[in-house]
Amino acid sequence: MSSAPDTPRAGAQDDPLRAAAQAADQEPVDPREIDSAMIAGLYRRTGPLIVANFGALVLLTLALWGKADTLWLGLWAGVLASWTLLRYGLARLFLSRPRALDESRRWTLAFAVGSTVAGCLWGSSVGFAGDLATDSSKLMTAFLMAALSAAAIAGYTNSLLAFAGFIFPALAPYAARLVYLDGDPSLTIAAFVGFWGLLLWVMAKHLNHGFRDSVALGLRNRNLAERWRRERDRAAAASAAKSRFLGHMSHELRTPLNAVIGYSEVIAQQLLGPVGNAKYADYAEEVESSGRHLLGMVDGMLDITELEAGGRKLDLRVQDPAPLLLDAADRWDPAARQAGLSFEAGVPENLPAVRIDADALAQVLAILLSNAVRFTRAGGRVALSAAASPSGVTVEIADTGAGMTPAEAATVQVPFAQIDGEDYLTRGVRSDDRARHTSPRLNVARARLLTEQMGGSFALDSAPGDGTRVALTLPPAAPGTAEPADGT
Known part of the structure; x- marks a missing residue:
């Protein structure tokens, strides 16, 4: 005997995967859920950003101490630290309570306002930088602009509004000082500054779209899994109901079938006397044969339902x-x-x-x-x-x-x-x-x-x-x- 031809394993495995991917892509997702997940990601990153913010604040304050007006520098550092702590408290409030989907826009706006104020405070530090012509001032300026850019990319790209609100007021004052470093505007530096800003925006937009697609896929998979669980539970309930019904009907059918088989056997064997017409005896044999066949079907259904329900215990x-x-x-x-x-x-x-x-x-x-x-x-x-x-x-x-x-x-x-x-x-x-x-x-x-x-x-x-x-x-x-x- 020859066996059935083998089918390619790759195709057999790819089709279910492709079907699952298509089902996930077609699963509807509420846009408000995506917005809610995106803003939740913003607030979850607040903790590491706070640490980085305080670290940069301390370093900048120490670097400028004695080179700028101490009173104004201390006041600026105090305001920025207070605002940072206030934003951290807002994040803890957001993460500690359940939120309705309709609240996402309001929380996003609150985060954007907080990041815009923080950007303005960081941008105002250019007033303490003094003369940028020295090498140390240039190095500090480059470091600060890179640090602020990295912080914006890492922490704010879930919301382009929050990203723009932070990055523009934070970097624009330093960019303007660099362009007018020698008193007259430098087209070369302006080109570099413009390229840097465009690059930051493209990166932020790309990351934002990637985060959004990832969130949407996760939500689709969650909805698909929930729907699959509901269908599985519904199918299990239907199967259990079918097993109970078939088990009950199998028991109910056995009694009349045994009677049919018994009486037809008596007639076929003519145990109570001869049958007037031989055809009747032949018919009785057919009734008996069909009855036994039907009884076998009933026993089979009962056996199946017991096996499916785990009611039949085997002696292993x-x-x-x-x-x-x-x-x-x-x-x-x-x-x-x-x-x-x-x-x-x-x-x-x-x-x-x-x-x-x-x-x-x-x-x-x-x-x-x-x-x-x-x-x-x-x-x-x-x-x-x-x-x-x-x-x-x-x-x-x-x-x-x-x-x-x-x-x-x-x-x-x-x-x-x-x-x-x-x-x-x-x-x-x-x-x-x-x-x-x-x-x-x-x-x-x-x-x-x-x-x-x-x-x-x-x-x-x-x-x-x-x-x-x-x-x-x-x-x-x-x-x-x-x-x-x-x-x-």
């Missing part, structure tokens, strides 16, 4: 899987040969012990081998094999039957799912067997759920015309666990 024990696999092969070999199929069993005797529920594994094997025999035409092959693996024991059931498309192979593992188009349940099934196998797609889902509840894994690989391969990985016994000789 450490045991040798070889006897269970060989017993399943012995049971299905005659059925396969009767259908004109070859049956191959490759089960070594030295398989490692696994931790399984014997009844559950027998049920899984019966489901998979039954499907393999049922959906393989005469002349085909069914194989059961097992081998030790790093994950425990891998059991494989393969056939050369009708096969399925990848979409059908995925859907058939989902309880109560429907497959559109050509019916998987009748494709390749013998005509004399077709009418009795029109149940919902429960068996493969039951096998998967039972395998996973034992702690194993279930993989189904199929392609139309190339048959189906199912690989079960049974979990190994826990290290140090004694292996019972009798499997109990």
Whole structure:
């Protein structure tokens, strides 16, 4: 049997990522939330800016002490320090209370006013600089302008209004002094100053747009995650309701079905006397057969709902899987040969012990081998094999039957799912067997759920015309666990 063609892994992984990215981009975001997040970022940066502000203030005051009027210098330093502390208090107030989205504009304006006043105070320090012709004064001026520019880029770019309010009054006085350093305006220095201001604005605008896009993406992802959680909870509630309903209905249907099967069996076997017309006995046999089939469906639905809800508790024990696999092969070999199929069993005797529920594994094997025999035409092959693996024991059931498309192979593992188009349940099934196998797609889902509840894994690989391969990985016994000789 040839397996289904492999699909490129990159494409399979890229499509979900691309879909998630598109979903995030399309998720609506309230612009007020973006503004609120941007202004919150401004106020969160106030702490480091305050430290830098006081550091620059102390250094500048010490550098100018004795070179400028001490009274005016002290007054200027005191006002700037007081205003800095006032702005810090405003930031603490902002961060300590919940805020409505409509308040963002007011808080942004308050921050812009604070930064503008701070810029004016820093710009006024040019009055203490004295003669800028000396090398030390030029060096101090260059350092101060660079420091103020860096502070504006680092702390104010979340709001272009606050950035402009700080940077222009802080740097314009120093820029004017440099341009008129020798008394007459210097076009070269003016060009450098203009380029510096343009560069600062371009950088601030670029960072502002980047911050805004980043905030918008974060909000979209948050909204998408919240919507996904709501949909997940809604789906979980619907699944739980479905499981409760099916469980209840399954119990309710068992009683009348048992009565139908019992009475039809009495009639078919004519236990209470002969039936006048032989056709009636034949009809009774059909009723009994259909009733047993329907009862199997009801039991399947009940089993599925219990497995999904975790209501079925398995008796997991450490045991040798070889006897269970060989017993399943012995049971299905005659059925396969009767259908004109070859049956191959490759089960070594030295398989490692696994931790399984014997009844559950027998049920899984019966489901998979039954499907393999049922959906393989005469002349085909069914194989059961097992081998030790790093994950425990891998059991494989393969056939050369009708096969399925990848979409059908995925859907058939989902309880109560429907497959559109050509019916998987009748494709390749013998005509004399077709009418009795029109149940919902429960068996493969039951096998998967039972395998996973034992702690194993279930993989189904199929392609139309190339048959189906199912690989079960049974979990190994826990290290140090004694292996019972009798499997109990």
